[in-house]
Amino acid sequence: MSRDLWDVIVVGGGPAGLSAALMLGRARRRVLVIDAGSPRGRFSSHMHGVLGQEGVTQDEFRERGRAEAAHYGVEFAAGSVTRVEDADGGLYVLTADGESRRTRALIAASGLRDELADVPGLAERWGVTVLHCPYCHGWEVRDRHLGVLTTSPLGLHQAELVRQWSDRVTVFTAGLGALSSETEQRLRSRGIHLEPAPVAEIRGEGTAVAAVRLVDGRDVAVDAVFTLAAPHPHEEFLVPLGLARDEGPFGSFLAADTVGRTSDKRVWAVGNVVHPPANVALSIGAGSSAGADVNATLVSWDFDAAVQNPAAWPQVAPGDFWEKRYAESDRVWSGRVNRVLADLAPTLTTGRALDLGCGEGADVVWLAQQGWSATGIDISPTAVARASAAAEAAGLDAGHARFLVDDLTALPDKNFDLVTASFLHSPVELAREDILRRATAAVAPGGHLLITSHADFPPWADVPDDHRHRFPTPEEQVAQLALDEAGWEIIHAESRPRETTAPDGTPATLDDVVVLVRRR
Numbered sequence: 001m002s003r004d005l006w007d008v009i010v011v012g013g014g015p016a017g018l019s020a021a022l023m024l025g026r027a028r029r030r031v032l033v034i035d036a037g038s039p040r041g042r043f044s045s046h047m048h049g050v051l052g053q054e055g056v057t058q059d060e061f062r063e064r065g066r067a068e069a070a071h072y073g074v075e076f077a078a079g080s081v082t083r084v085e086d087a088d089g090g091l092y093v094l095t096a097d098g099e100s101r102r103t104r105a106l107i108a109a110s111g112l113r114d115e116l117a118d119v120p121g122l123a124e125r126w127g128v129t130v131l132h133c134p135y136c137h138g139w140e141v142r143d144r145h146l147g148v149l150t151t152s153p154l155g156l157h158q159a160e161l162v163r164q165w166s167d168r169v170t171v172f173t174a175g176l177g178a179l180s181s182e183t184e185q186r187l188r189s190r191g192i193h194l195e196p197a198p199v200a201e202i203r204g205e206g207t208a209v210a211a212v213r214l215v216d217g218r219d220v221a222v223d224a225v226f227t228l229a230a231p232h233p234h235e236e237f238l239v240p241l242g243l244a245r246d247e248g249p250f251g252s253f254l255a256a257d258t259v260g261r262t263s264d265k266r267v268w269a270v271g272n273v274v275h276p277p278a279n280v281a282l283s284i285g286a287g288s289s290a291g292a293d294v295n296a297t298l299v300s301w302d303f304d305a306a307v308q309n310p311a312a313w314p315q316v317a318p319g320d321f322w323e324k325r326y327a328e329s330d331r332v333w334s335g336r337v338n339r340v341l342a343d344l345a346p347t348l349t350t351g352r353a354l355d356l357g358c359g360e361g362a363d364v365v366w367l368a369q370q371g372w373s374a375t376g377i378d379i380s381p382t383a384v385a386r387a388s389a390a391a392e393a394a395g396l397d398a399g400h401a402r403f404l405v406d407d408l409t410a411l412p413d414k415n416f417d418l419v420t421a422s423f424l425h426s427p428v429e430l431a432r433e434d435i436l437r438r439a440t441a442a443v444a445p446g447g448h449l450l451i452t453s454h455a456d457f458p459p460w461a462d463v464p465d466d467h468r469h470r471f472p473t474p475e476e477q478v479a480q481l482a483l484d485e486a487g488w489e490i491i492h493a494e495s496r497p498r499e500t501t502a503p504d505g506t507p508a509t510l511d512d513v514v515v516l517v518r519r520r
Contacts, residue, residue, distance in 0.1 A: 009103040014039045016271025016287035017109030018065035023291030025072030036080045043127025081237045108269040114229035121202030128207040138165035147222035150175035174198040231276040260290035319379040321428045326382040337366035338422040340452040351417030357424045361387025368401040376403045408435045415444040422452045455511035492516040
């Protein structure tokens with residue numbers, strides 16, 4: 001079982017879930033969407049009434065939404081969530097395949113199941129000629145003979161609505177019970193025909209509707225039927241949390257405020273799972289609001305944790321953090337060249353090299369000793385001073401090994417034959433993706449960019465759970481560089497084992513992510 005910590009898990013990949021995920025991805029949150037692949041709207045081929053998406057197919061809408069969210073790092077998993085349980089500092093989310101994932105917050109956007117009346121011919125035409133929402137489907141059947149099959153008192157409201165799209169409306173009133181004279185008069189006042197006999201069957205060729213057959217054997221000709229289904233929210237997985245509920249005209253649903261907050265501070269619920277009448281546009285808005293509120297809540301929690309325990313995770317500028325780290329230690333690193341660089345550099349033609357985040361200079365010194373003209377950049381003056389001293393002790397002048405204190409995005413010049421970054425990770429915020437993406441511009445034609453990074457934390461690392469992020473895979477590292485495929489060749493994108501020694505002196509093996517690319 002995986003216990004990797006996510007910022008947010010979104011249950012459901014429909015309009016509400018994708019909208020929430022998009023907002024959270026843009027807020028740089030680590031987000032996973034778990035989608036069962038059975039959206040409520042799958043019975044209708046196209047969407048209507050959604051600004052900018054009018055007439056788009058359901059599949060195209062979901063594909064666009066997933067692609068937009070994925071662009072900001074949102075990840076997706078297929079599956080059905082079966083249970084959500086309490087966990088220290090968060091929640092465990094269990095799926096039907098036995099997987100367990102840990103998250104700080106959860107958004108339930110799992111939708112609902114529509115239970116139709118037990119009338120033959122109804123279910124097989126659902127979403128085509130048996131419809132529920134005149135705003136979604138009324139235009140397509142305007143001016144035709146429309147039937148309204150009532151199943152509860154809510155059907156009266158639906159009957160009045162449908163009259164807006166056609167002046168030929170028949171309401172099958174058995175689901176309303178005996179009508180008062182006032183109700184009958186109100187409906188008849190706009191030319192609505194009332195049929196009190198119970199409905200026995202919906203008839204027609206294929207998915208078309210030709211008539212509604214009544215229990216007395218009569219057929220009433222109609223071209224489409226509107227009806228309300230009984231909504232059953234997909235919320236069983238939340239039962240262990242004992243969330244508060246509200247009773248309303250559609251039944252009992254989870255209680256959620258205007259941004260989706262439930263009675264559990266870690267759980268939000270949006271879309272049809274809490275609001276059955278919500279169409280696509282409303283669900284998108286609800287998801288967007290919930291996503292923003294979840295991020296704001298996590299931001300607040302992060303500040304609360306930093307105030308309560310400042311030493312657990314320093315909230316300082318990277319330059320200040322690393323200068324303090326180097327200044328308080330006689331030596332931070334081993335003074336030996338990184339193994340991946342030592343393995344791969346000899347396969348390249350020597351020339352000009354740039355080492356980003358050079359630390360105390362071991363890689364630059366080694367490169368210079370192999371015949372490279374090497375430059376190292378670091379944000380710590382103390383580290384650069386030690387690196388310069390190491391180069392001098394090795395008998396290297398500034399023409400072979402030089403060091404600069406600077407922002408890692410401020411490259412000294414371009415046209416380097418090798419740009420390397422080894423373990424460019426930081427326990428405080430560092431714009432790593434931006435640094436490495438900018439580094440590609442410093443590589444000369446025919447030159448190489450070599451990135452070596454951790455595949456995971458060492459087993460002995462003491463890292464607060466809330467900040468135990470996942471390191472990028474080789475494929476993700478390549479994607480983050482946003483390379484022009486025509487202009488670059490991928491030489492290596494892989495994980496490599498590395499033998500090392502644990503702090504207690506025992507042998508250990510760690511995995512490194514290695515990416516080597518060449519500018520064409």
